[in-house]
Amino acid sequence: MENNIVITNDSFAKLEKKKTVEVSVERQSVWKDIWKELRKNKVAMVSVVLLAILIIAVLLAPLSPYDPYKLDASQKLQGISSSHWFGTDEYGRDYFTRTLYGGRVSLLVGFMSMIMTVVIGTSLGVFSGYVGGKVDMFLMSFTDIFLALPSMLLMVILNTFLKPGLPTLIVVLSLFSWASVARITRAETMSLKERDFVVATQNLGASNFRVIVKHIIPNILGPVIVAASLSVANAILMESSLSFLGLGVQIPRASWGSMLQGAQAHILDYPLLAVYPGVMILITVLSFNLLGDILRNALEPKIVE
Amino acid sequence: MNNLLEMKHVAVNFAAYGGTVQAVRDISFSIEEGQTVALVGESGCGKSITAKTIMGLVKKPGKVMEGSQIIFEGTDIARYSSKEWRKFRGKECSMIFQDALVSLNPTMKIGKQIMESLDNHAVTTSKEEKKKKVIDMLKLTGIADAEKCLEKYPHELSGGMRQRIMIAIALISHPKLLIADEPTTSLDVTIQAQILAEMKALQKKLNMAILLITHDLGIVADVADKIVVMYAGKIVEEGTVREIFYHPVHPYTKALLNSVPRLDRDGKEMLCTIEGNIPDMTNPPKGCAFCERCPHAMNICAQYMPEEKTVSSSHRASCWMMDERAAKGGVAHA
Amino acid sequence: MWKYCLKKTAQVVIVMILISFFSFAIVYFAPGDISDMYVNPEMTEEQKANVIAQLGLDKSMTEQYFAWAKRAVHGDLGVSLSNKSAVWPQFMQRLPATIILMGSSMILSLLLAIPLGLWSGYKKNSWLDNLISSLAYMGMSIPSFWFGMLLIIVFAAVLKVLPSSGMHTVGNVSAFDTFQHMILPCITLSIGHVAVYIRYIRANTIGQLSEEYVLTAEAKGDSQTKILFRHVLKNTLLPIITLMGMNLASLVCGSFIVESVFGWPGIGTFAMSAIGSRDYPVIMAYVMLSGFLLVVGNFIADLLYAFVDPRIKRGGASGGK
Numbered sequence: 001m002e003n004n005i006v007i008t009n010d011s012f013a014k015l016e017k018k019k020t021v022e023v024s025v026e027r028q029s030v031w032k033d034i035w036k037e038l039r040k041n042k043v044a045m046v047s048v049v050l051l052a053i054l055i056i057a058v059l060l061a062p063l064s065p066y067d068p069y070k071l072d073a074s075q076k077l078q079g080i081s082s083s084h085w086f087g088t089d090e091y092g093r094d095y096f097t098r099t100l101y102g103g104r105v106s107l108l109v110g111f112m113s114m115i116m117t118v119v120i121g122t123s124l125g126v127f128s129g130y131v132g133g134k135v136d137m138f139l140m141s142f143t144d145i146f147l148a149l150p151s152m153l154l155m156v157i158l159n160t161f162l163k164p165g166l167p168t169l170i171v172v173l174s175l176f177s178w179a180s181v182a183r184i185t186r187a188e189t190m191s192l193k194e195r196d197f198v199v200a201t202q203n204l205g206a207s208n209f210r211v212i213v214k215h216i217i218p219n220i221l222g223p224v225i226v227a228a229s230l231s232v233a234n235a236i237l238m239e240s241s242l243s244f245l246g247l248g249v250q251i252p253r254a255s256w257g258s259m260l261q262g263a264q265a266h267i268l269d270y271p272l273l274a275v276y277p278g279v280m281i282l283i284t285v286l287s288f289n290l291l292g293d294i295l296r297n298a299l300e301p302k303i304v305e
Numbered sequence: 306m307n308n309l310l311e312m313k314h315v316a317v318n319f320a321a322y323g324g325t326v327q328a329v330r331d332i333s334f335s336i337e338e339g340q341t342v343a344l345v346g347e348s349g350c351g352k353s354i355t356a357k358t359i360m361g362l363v364k365k366p367g368k369v370m371e372g373s374q375i376i377f378e379g380t381d382i383a384r385y386s387s388k389e390w391r392k393f394r395g396k397e398c399s400m401i402f403q404d405a406l407v408s409l410n411p412t413m414k415i416g417k418q419i420m421e422s423l424d425n426h427a428v429t430t431s432k433e434e435k436k437k438k439v440i441d442m443l444k445l446t447g448i449a450d451a452e453k454c455l456e457k458y459p460h461e462l463s464g465g466m467r468q469r470i471m472i473a474i475a476l477i478s479h480p481k482l483l484i485a486d487e488p489t490t491s492l493d494v495t496i497q498a499q500i501l502a503e504m505k506a507l508q509k510k511l512n513m514a515i516l517l518i519t520h521d522l523g524i525v526a527d528v529a530d531k532i533v534v535m536y537a538g539k540i541v542e543e544g545t546v547r548e549i550f551y552h553p554v555h556p557y558t559k560a561l562l563n564s565v566p567r568l569d570r571d572g573k574e575m576l577c578t579i580e581g582n583i584p585d586m587t588n589p590p591k592g593c594a595f596c597e598r599c600p601h602a603m604n605i606c607a608q609y610m611p612e613e614k615t616v617s618s619s620h621r622a623s624c625w626m627m628d629e630r631a632a633k634g635g636v637a638h639a
Numbered sequence: 640m641w642k643y644c645l646k647k648t649a650q651v652v653i654v655m656i657l658i659s660f661f662s663f664a665i666v667y668f669a670p671g672d673i674s675d676m677y678v679n680p681e682m683t684e685e686q687k688a689n690v691i692a693q694l695g696l697d698k699s700m701t702e703q704y705f706a707w708a709k710r711a712v713h714g715d716l717g718v719s720l721s722n723k724s725a726v727w728p729q730f731m732q733r734l735p736a737t738i739i740l741m742g743s744s745m746i747l748s749l750l751l752a753i754p755l756g757l758w759s760g761y762k763k764n765s766w767l768d769n770l771i772s773s774l775a776y777m778g779m780s781i782p783s784f785w786f787g788m789l790l791i792i793v794f795a796a797v798l799k800v801l802p803s804s805g806m807h808t809v810g811n812v813s814a815f816d817t818f819q820h821m822i823l824p825c826i827t828l829s830i831g832h833v834a835v836y837i838r839y840i841r842a843n844t845i846g847q848l849s850e851e852y853v854l855t856a857e858a859k860g861d862s863q864t865k866i867l868f869r870h871v872l873k874n875t876l877l878p879i880i881t882l883m884g885m886n887l888a889s890l891v892c893g894s895f896i897v898e899s900v901f902g903w904p905g906i907g908t909f910a911m912s913a914i915g916s917r918d919y920p921v922i923m924a925y926v927m928l929s930g931f932l933l934v935v936g937n938f939i940a941d942l943l944y945a946f947v948d949p950r951i952k953r954g955g956a957s958g959g960k
Contacts, residue, residue, distance in 0.1 A: 005609050012631050015602040145657075148885065148937070152892030153929060157665065157922060160914050233780065240782045241896055245911070260785055264900075268803075271792040278785035286780035293776075362857055395860035407851040410870050412877065412949055421869075425860040458949045474859060 030221045037298035044294045047287035054284060058103040066094035068101040069252045077270055086276050089259075090266060098254060099276050105255035106281070109170055110236040110288075116174035117231045121181025122224055126216055128182065129189030130208070140186065143179045151176035152241065159247040169248050173235050181227045188220040222299040229292035233285045240281050256281045309481060309514050310336040310359065313374035315383075317354050320366040324587040328354045328367070330538040336482065336531075341508065341515040343525040345561065346535035349583050352518045355535070356484045359516070360400050361390040378481075396426040399475035403487040405467035409459040416455030419443070419474050426478045442473045445510070447503050465496040469503070476507060483508075484516045489524060501528055523565045526550060531619070534558050537583055537594035540613075544620035554622040557595045593625065601626055643945055651938045658930035659711065662923045663704050666717075716927065717920035721913070726924045730906055734928070736806055737905030741894050743821060744828040745883065751833045756840025757875065761867055763845055771837060778834030783893055787827035787900040794823060804902035824901040828893050832886055839882055843875045850874075877948050884940025891929045 038044040061068075075092030078084055086095035128139040155172050162168045192198055198215050206214075242248035243257030244264075251258070256277035263273035317329040329351040336342045344352045357363050359375060361382070375383040382393060394400075399422075402408040410418060419439045427435065436455075443451035446469040459467055468488060475483055485504065489497040505528060508515055517529060525532060525546070532549040534542040534557065542555040553559045560579045581598040584590055590597070596606040606625050613623045625631055682690070698706070710716075716726040759771040795803035802808065806820050847853070848871055856866050898907035906925060913921035 005605075007605070007630070011605040011608075012603050012625070012628070015596065015604050015607055148888060148933075150888040150891045150929060150933060152889070153895060153926070156895070156914060157926060160917065160922070161668075237780070237782055241784060244782070244784050245896065245899060247914075257782070260782075260788065264788065267788055267791055268796045271796060274785070274788045274792065278782065278789070281785065282777070282781050285782075286776060289776060289780050360858055362854065391860045391862055393860070394858055400858040402851060402855060404851065408855045410852040410856070410874070412873050413870065421856070421861060421865075422859040460950055471855070474855065 030218075030225065033222075033299070034225065034295060037295065038291070041294050041298075043290055047290045047294075050283055051287045051291075054103065054280070055107065058100055058107060061097065061100035061104060064094070064097040064100065066097040068093060068097045068254070077266070080272075087272060089262065089273060090270075095273065095276065098259060099256070099280060102254045102256045102259050102277060103280060103284075105166070105249055105253060106236055106239060106257070107284070109166065109173065109239045109249075109255065110232045110284075113170045113173040113177065113235040113239075114228050114232045116170065117177040117235070118181055118224060118228050120174060121178035121227070122185045122217075122220075124178065125182035125185030126189045126212060126220070129186035130193060130212060130216065132190070132193075136186070140183075143182050143186075146176065146179035147183070149176065152238065155238070155242060156245065156247055159242065164247070164250050166249065166253075169239060169242065173238055177231060177234060177238075181224070181231065184223050184227055185220055188223050189216055192216055192219055222295075226292050226296045226299065229288050229295065233288035233292065236281065236288075237285050307338055308335045308376075309338045309340075309378060310516075311374075311376040312355075312359075313376065315355070315358060315373040315375060316370040317351070317358055317363055317373075318368050318370055320368070321587065326586045327589055328538055328586060329358065330589065332535070332538070332540045334533050334540060334543060336514050336516060338481070339508070339512055339514055340531065341505075341517060341529045342531045342533060343517045343519060343529035344533050344535060345519060345522055345525060347520055347579075347583060349586075350535045351538040352535050353486055356400065356486050356516065356518050359482075359484060360394055360398060361385060362394075362400075391425070395422045395475075395480065396478050397480055398482040398484065399478070399480040400484040400486065401468070401471040401475045401488050404491045405464065405471045406459060406491075408471060409467060411459055413458075414455065415457050415459065415462075415470055419455075419470070419477055422474055422477045439473070439477065442477050443469075445507065446470075446473045446476075447499075448473075464492050465500065468492060468496075468500050472500075472504065472507070476511060476513075479511055480513060482514045482516065484518065486518045487520070488517070490519070490521070497524065504528075521565070522561055534561065537589060538586060539594060539623070541595065541624070542620075542622040544616070544622075548617065548620045552616075552620075554616055554620075554627060555595075555624045556599045556601055556626070558622075560598075593623075603631065644942060647938055647941050651934050654934050655931065658927060658934070659708055660704070662927045662930070663707055665923045665926060666707075666919045667700060667703070711927070716924040719913075719921050720918045721916050721921075726920050729909065729921075730924055730928060733904060733906045733909050736903060737894055737898070737907060740821065740824055740828060740897070740903060740905060741890050743825050744832070744894075745890065747825055748829045748832040748836055749879075749883075751829070752836030752840055753876065753879075755833075756837040757844055757867070757872070759837065760841040760844025760848070760875075768841075772841070775834040775837040775841075778830045779838070781830065783827055783831050784896050784900050786830050787823065787897060790823045790827060791901075806904050824897050824903050827900065828890070828897045831893065832890065835886065836879065836882070840875060840879065843878060844871060847871045847874050877944065880940050880944045880947070884937040884944075887933050887936040887940075891933055 038048060070093065072092035075084075075088050076090055078088040078092075080087050084094050084096065086099060089095050089098060124139060124143070128136045128143075155176060158172050158175075159168070162172070192215070198211060201211055201215055202208075239248055239255060240257030240260070243255045244261045246258075246261055249255040249258045254262075259277040260274060263270075263277070266273055311333075312335065313333050314331050315329060315333070316327070316331050319326040319328050332351075332355065334342070344355060346352050354363065354367070358369055358373075359377075359382075363369055369383060373383050374381050377393075377397065382389075385393060409415075416436070416439060419442065420435055423430075423435050423438060427438075430438075439455065440451040443454055448454055448466065448469055454462075454466075454470075459470070462470065471488075483504075488504070489500050492500060501524060504515065507513075515528075517525065519525060522532075529546055531545055532543070533540055534549070534555065536557050542549065542553065542558045544552075549558060550562065553562055557579075564578060579598060584594050584597060590607070592605070592607040592609055593599070593602075593611050596602045599606065603625055609625075611623045611625045611627075613621050614627045615621050616627075714727050716730075718724065719726050719729065755771050759768045762768050791803045794801040801822055802820050803823070804820075806817055808816050808820075848866075853866055853870060856870050861870075894905065895907040895910065897903065898905045899911050902908065906928060910922060910925035912918075913925065
């Protein structure tokens with residue numbers, strides 16, 4: 001060791017310490033963060049690609065030469081062929097086209113009710129967490145009741161009272177899904193509220209509304225996006241169950257769920273009809289679930305010792 | 306006296322998200338039979354990991370590096386298989402942890418938790434005999450109502466009692482070395498003193514060595530024979546209690562001492578905190594790790610690691626200030 | 640402990656009252672005039688008024704509620720609109736089928752999920768863990784009714800080894816026959832729960848293994864198996880009881896769907912047909928009954944948890960969560 005040490009004249013002079021300049025790291029936008037994390041994960045990329053293909057295919061559905069609603073008894077229950085990729089159903093409609101149109105409905109319901117769920121859940125959660133005290137206690141007991149309800153059942157029953165249709169379906173789905181989002185956003189808000197920068201802004205006289213919009217909401221975006229992804233998955237799953245029971249999407253419109261209801265009648269003699277829509281649901285729900293989970297793990301603050 | 310434990314060039318790395326953390330960097334020290342050694346340093350300096358290394362409890366992503374030697378009674382235990390480790394832990398060497406509440410299984414009765422160590426190591430004895438041993442041990446640690454205590458759960462006891470239980474668990478098989486990792490940090494001051502006194506008394510009765518790990522030099526003075534000061538994964542100074550307290554050499558040791566409230570000093574003196582933070586251990590500085598925070602830092606400190614120099618037969622330290630050239634250079638520029 | 644029980648009981652009572660309000664509201668606000676169901680055009684105005692008075696339909700909503708609640712407590716949940724017979728006995732007749740299905744699904748879920756979840760968490764990131772976790776993801780994302788249909792296709796249509804619907808083969812009342820009928824519905828009902836439990840137990844096992852007390856156990860010289868089975872297992876599984884209580888809601892919903900896929904003659908199919916024919920007293924009774932099952936199940940789970948977890952049992956009032 002000693003050999004390598006080069007002693008110069010000022011080796012033993014007092015060290016002039018450089019003042020370390022605190023470089024404030026510019027906060028990357030959440031979306032950029034998310035994209036970076038997803039790029040790193042193979043499973044996530046596969047999910048993103050699958051969903052992208054599905055969404056594009058569903059959007060391009062009108063390009064299909066077949067009418068998804070036109071009945072044609074002469075073409076009924078045909079097998080797979082070059083003209084009918086998924087065959088035809090019991091009314092002679094091209095099943096591939098039906099599946100694409102069904103996907104439009106399922107995805108639309110999924111996204112719309114996700115948006116409603118997130119908006120209701122986040123507003124309630126942030127409000128409850130920010131205000132705190134008795135209001136918070138009351139709102140959270142209310143939320144807990146919603147969490148413990150057999151939501152599927154109540155949806156079924158509500159649907160018997162309301163006029164069936166897509167808007168009803170979307171409202172009912174979000175009505176029973178916001179509670180978990182509210183729980184998450186409330187917890188995040190509670191912890192943010194105590195943080196220095198929020199307290200400082202409050203002390204500077206910013207209005208509560210401004211604090212919530214400028215400081216709380218942007219900082220809980222991560223968990224909200226995770227919840228949104230899981231919520232799409234959940235909504236599509238629930239929609240399919242409701243439609244399967246005949247209480248969701250009404251004919252002649254179809255969603256993947258209601259197509260499965262139709263397929264049930266032919267399950268023993270023509271089981272393939274039951275396979276396609278189910279696989280679509282599985283792929284979509286699985287992808288959204290995986291994305292949500294991967295994002296949750298990625299966005300969690302890492303503890304590095 | 307014979308060396309019970311000898312650590313030779315022990316290094317531990319942790320593979321972390323941002324790179325490899327060099328938690329323990331080539332440390333060597335020894336513990337004699339029946340001796341109490343205090344390993345002192347700030348949190349994050351690698352002292353707890355050193356303790357876990359001796360117990361073979363460094364887990365992934367941590368890794369004890371090649372070339373590390375841990376000689377316990379003449380055997381290099383660093384090479385132990387997991388089966389050998391199991392025989393070693395609790396029997397040859399035991400460990401107690403900082404927070405007894407989380408260190409005890411919340412849903413298992415105290416008696417059973419102490420008994421487990423006996424189950425692991427004792428030559429087959431009857432259940433009654435084992436129970437008697439446990440009760441004796443509990444009494445030894447100063448728990449009056451030992452029989453009742455066996456049937457209790459950890460949350461039903463006070464903090465001091467829980468720490469006594471931890472001691473009982475550790476000592477039930479009469480280990481030769483007890484590692485106490487911040488054993489009194491979570492307790493209040495009066496209980497702290499009691500527990501330390503208890504440990505000291507038990508040490509005499511059972512004739513064991515203690516490795517006391519702490520960030521608090523204040524509790525060390527009465528208990529330890531030898532002090533080892535660690536900073537950023539390295540040993541910066543080692544000496545007897547007297548040497549460290551009255552003739553500290555390393556600026557870090559001095560700073561630590563200044564941060565301890567002392568009765569023998571003039572009350573007017575300010576208690577000092579050490580400015581700054583410990584360096585990033587994924588990329589440790591190439592010179593002295595303390596350089597950044599050292600009030601006496603010289604140019605060479607930032608460039609080269611200081612070598613260990615002996616002050617007396619029992620006193621060693623690593624600091625460029627000890628170099629005979631330091632004084633001259635420093636004066637010339639001052 | 641007693642205080643804890645009392646508190647829980649009070650909660651149950653409050654929730655039951657809320658459920659009864661809700662159930663009553665279903666009938667009260669049901670579209671169309673209920674009295675239409677009981678009067679016919681041949682009746683004179685006076686006769687009609689008599690019938691309405693007899694039914695109490697001329698009273699205020701609160702009076703009607705209390706009258707209804709009083710009857711409900713005595714097991715009188717009204718008369719089905721479609722077959723004009725009392726609702727309660729019809730439910731009681733179908734309830735065992737549903738309970739058997741739900742109970743066996745619960746047992747199956749636990750039998751599968753506990754070893755798989757525990758192993759998955761213990762061998763975190765091994766290939767087996769990856770396999771189990773992937774399967775759990777699939778189970779979480781698959782619509783249960785579709786999974787049921789696939790099972791029917793494979794086991795009933797293609798392999799022809801298991802029946803696809805009902806509870807008995809006509810003319811066969813052996814327990815084995817019922818068991819055969821139960822296999823597919825039971826698996827279908829369990830799939831989602833198994834997935835949830837596996838993920839939960841896995842996460843919990845990983846969490847418990849990183850607890851400090853595990854380090855203490857290791858420092859005593861405990862072997863890995865001893866740590867897993869004597870220390871971690873109990874602490875991992877205790878919260879499952881609460882989770883099971885919470886999952887009762889989805890079990891009730893799940894059985895509703897599964898019963899209709901497999902034509903299982905439980906209260907779910909009964910309610911489903913009632914929904915089809917807008918038979919409100921039956922729908923109401925179903926809500927009451929499901930709510931009751933749910934609340935009582937949760938109550939049992941809470942008490943059981945308090946009983947097995949020493950932190951609550953011994954802690955008394957202060958030990959409650």
